[in-house]
Amino acid sequence: MHFPLRRTFALLAAAALTMTGVSACGSGDAVEVSSAGDELAGAELVIGSKDFTENIVLGNIALQVLKAHGAEVVDKINLGGTVTNRKALEAGEIDLYWEYSGTGWIEHLKNAEPIQDSAEQFKATATQDLEKNKIRWIGPTPLNNTYALAIRSEKAAELGVKTLSDVAELARTKPEEVTICIETEFSTRDDGLPGLVKAYDMTIPKDRVALLDTGVVYTETDKGQTCNFGEVFTTDGRIAALGLTVLEDDKKFFPVYNAAVTVRQETYDQHPALEQVLKPVIAKLDDATMQKLNARVDVEGQEPATVSAEWLQEQGFLGSSSDA
Template sequence: MKNVLKLSLLSSVAILALTGCGLSPSTGTVPAVGPGKIKPVDEASDAPAVTVTSKSFTEQLLLGKISVIALKAAGYEVTDLTNVPGSQPARQLLLSGDASVLWEYTGTAWLTYLGHEKPVVGEKAQWEAVQKEDVANGIDWGKPAPLNNTYAMAMNEKTAKRLGITKLSQLKTLDKKDLTFCVDPEFNSRRDGLTPMLEHYGIDRGKQVSENNIGLYDVGAIYQATASGACDFGEVFTTDGRIKALNLTVLEDDKKYFPSYNAAPAFNGEFLKENPEVKEIMGKIAPLLTDEVLMELNYQVDVVGREPSDVAFEWMVSEGLVSKP
């Protein structure tokens, strides 16, 4: 409880600091939008207000812009408060009611916000646990998307062909010289990082994986290091567009080591009581958001260099969720 209180106080300080610096709606507009599968709702005839927030990395910006576009199509007066720097400030906006909806990750909520040390095994079970517990904080969770932006290990094309493996459980069948890893310093030392992962898959760090076979890199540099062959296996995030850009192959986590980080819409409870139809709107979007979809959308922003709002709008039109006016 003390840790939760401490986090709450720190978050409040962060929000006050942001507010004092003039926290304002996101820069960058979304295109004009018409209805599709998402239509104006009767209750929205008086254009009730809704505020959408997100964190500041690419995938969160995309999910935030998708929500902004969807709610505009549904007839709401939308304040775009996406691109908030940091998980805790974005969470605090939702808790305080200064934001109405935020796409959040189940693993982040369970381990970071709710303070649990171990994840719940299984994507559905993890979401159910978060949804049940977070109600006490005034947060109501919508159904999760299939996308699971969790950790993974990836190989470049040459390594994948040479080793011929597709699953993490097959690592233990390899020669020691092939067990080389590129990871960031945090993942190298954290209790749900590299060493426990190796143990989970029956590999002894030290005996089978020497320290000389572990290279430490900044998170962003790992992708290129893996692609160039600096190591056989690199730590990646499953929906990162650089996986596609660099033609990396992700190993299946067949013994379910990594926590589930499924994205789901989280709502301020008081707002949702007055606007229950918003949950239904997000429910039309969530099933369409797969790892493959977000990898492509992330790729369009991070590699091609397009604006998140344009990429989000184009995808929503292609799915028939909204239309061009």
């Protein structure tokens, strides 16, 4: 996705630490990277990422792995939102960044209907983007960071909501209860709020929608004062930490969002070893792993570059520390 997502030593301080984490660029240069091989020796690669926790962590993972395999890397992690990164990639201002299959299919390729099978969705996205835009997708990861709506668990029980269809019914019977916190990007995307309300035949007046930074969406949803419902990402560690309940997308509106590294074909042709270096790392990134890495940043307040480096070292992807 992804998707702008962002940074709580303690849950009571979640919002403050969330904002701190967002402003900090995931600086791979602050972490020692050992040698794992020379497959990319001579390559000069500019690494971008979106401006939310997961994508920042993923950006650092890519930067550190490529550096460990001999590449000269330039850190443009935390570059901005989806549009900013995609335009930078197409313009050659960055060489690669992590994107999500659903975003590629709906936003970049302008397809109206998602494909529910994850493998078919990825294949279709990768094929079309390469043919139309000369953008190659390396992946996918097992992780599926899809959008969802969440609500604090006690309020879900009080209102009797378990699915998005329940929310649509609530909007008809008790419209004052359907207040929602979202981020700006979600408010305009076809796979965001505009498409969601259409798919579920739901009416939500503008004065019941609050546009907030991602981290604030989580904390305000947990407080239940600004909003009862909040836009969340299913691999976010704050869902469990804050005790939020994710509502079932029973009409399967949201696409599958498997992460992958997107790279210009020109860059890939110059450095085909990118695939063999990145594929083993990509294969290890499932939902549970990503939730833990995200939580270390968003809940425990650790730096994304440190979190990514420690995980890569644990998995044996950074080679011998004696070569650092």
